[in-house]
Amino acid sequence: xxxxxxxxxxxxxxxxxxxxxxxxxxxxxxxxxxxxxxxxxxxxxxxxxxxxxxxxxxxxxxxxxxxxxxxxxxxxxxxxxxxxxxxxxxxxxxxxxxxxxxxxxxxxxxxxxxxxxxxxxxxxxxxxxxxxxxxxxxxxxxxxxxxxxxxxxxxxxxxxxxxxxxxxxxxxxxxxxxxxxxxxxxxxxxxxxxxxxxxxxxxxxxxxxxxxxxxxxxxxxxxxxxxxxxxxxxxxxxxxxxxxxxxxx
Numbered sequence: 001x002x003x004x005x006x007x008x009x010x011x012x013x014x015x016x017x018x019x020x021x022x023x024x025x026x027x028x029x030x031x032x033x034x035x036x037x038x039x040x041x042x043x044x045x046x047x048x049x050x051x052x053x054x055x056x057x058x059x060x061x062x063x064x065x066x067x068x069x070x071x072x073x074x075x076x077x078x079x080x081x082x083x084x085x086x087x088x089x090x091x092x093x094x095x096x097x098x099x100x101x102x103x104x105x106x107x108x109x110x111x112x113x114x115x116x117x118x119x120x121x122x123x124x125x126x127x128x129x130x131x132x133x134x135x136x137x138x139x140x141x142x143x144x145x146x147x148x149x150x151x152x153x154x155x156x157x158x159x160x161x162x163x164x165x166x167x168x169x170x171x172x173x174x175x176x177x178x179x180x181x182x183x184x185x186x187x188x189x190x191x192x193x194x195x196x197x198x199x200x201x202x203x204x205x206x207x208x209x210x211x212x213x214x215x216x217x218x219x220x221x222x223x224x225x226x227x228x229x230x231x232x233x234x235x236x237x238x239x240x241x242x243x244x245x246x247x248x249x
Contacts, residue, residue, distance in 0.1 A: 030214055033098055033164075036087035037080070037192070037208040040068050055079040055191075064201075069102060071204040077150065077195040080208075083188075087210075088116050091188040095213045096168035099192075100206025106159045107199025110144075110152060111167065111208075112175070115187035122175040122193070123182045125153030129171030135163030144171065150195055157199070166211060 042052060042065045049063045049072070050056050058077035063070050083091075091097070099111060114120040125131075127146040132139050144153035152175070155165065172182035196203050 031211055033209050033211040034090060035207045035209045036090055037083055038068055038206070039065055039070050042070075049076075049078060053081050058195075066204075069100070069204040069206045071202065072196050072200045075196050075198060075200050077193070079191050079193045080205075082191050083208075088188040088190060090210045091184055093212070094169075094184065094210040096166060096171075096211055097189060097192075097208065098164050098166045098211045099208045100163070101157065101165050102162045102204040102206070103157055103159065103199050104202030105199050107157045107161075107203045108147070108154050108197035109157060109165075109199070109203065110147075110150065110154045110195040110197075111165075111205075112152060112172070112193040112195075113189040114191050114193065115182075116190040117187040120190065121187070123172040123189075124151075124175045125155070125167070125171050126173045126179065127153050129153060130168070131155055131171060132166040133157065133161065133163060134166060135161060147197060150197060152195075154195065154197060164209075 044066050046062060046064045048060050050060050052063055052065070052070075054063070056076075056078045061076050062073040064073075097111065097113075101109070110125050112122065112124040114122045125144045127144060129144045131142055131144060133142060134140070142155060144155055146152075147154045153171070155167075157165070169182055169184045174180040174182065192208055194205060
């Protein structure tokens with residue numbers, strides 16, 4: 001009986017401590033991050049970007065979807081699907097946008113967006129804006145560079161990067177040459193626009209999230225709900241076993 005109770009207790013401990021493994025992408029301390037968009041519904045497949053529902057303004061190309069990441073067969077730009085209204089609302093009080101990213105070779109990338117205003121204004125990264133890369137080695141501050149070919153700021157990601165890219169909303173400006181700063185309290189990101197300027201194939205975008213500085217990192221609500229339910233079930237199981245033991249004659 002002691003072995004059974006011990007096994008259940010260990011299972012409970014493992015389940016509760018595994019929250020971080022199922023949580024949102026890694027983030028620096030004092031930074032809350034919550035996933036608002038992912039590619040898991042696409043499954044694992046290889047198909048044209050247009051067939052996957054991506055907007056292919058920069059031309060269609062083959063896209064490989066694997067384990068929640070999408071990688072492109074060539075350097076290209078386009079847009080993913082729209083954020084849900086619920087996701088857009090989460091951006092309103094956030095510090096910026098973050099996304100999981102992997103690359104085999106050094107890559108030049110960027111992630112802009114149009115907003116949910118009536119005219120769907122586009123926003124791009126400006127020059128010399130501070131962004132952050134965060135992987136197993138910690139946070140690395142980088143500065144965006146202006147790319148004349150894309151007419152917007154880009155981020156240089158080193159080879160072998162596997163982590164999260166953090167872009168504060170202060171790095172974005174209206175894409176009309178005015179250099180007007182993006183105000184997330186007035187309008188929120190609607191459609192994420194990607195650019196792969198170098199490094200494809202071998203460049204992969206993953207989950208997109210909102211992040212807020214000054215808060216503790218948290219897992220998704222669904223993860224906590226799962227763990228709470230599991231903990232309750234295991235606790236109930238222990239109680240039932242102990243009651244049966246006490247009533248055996």
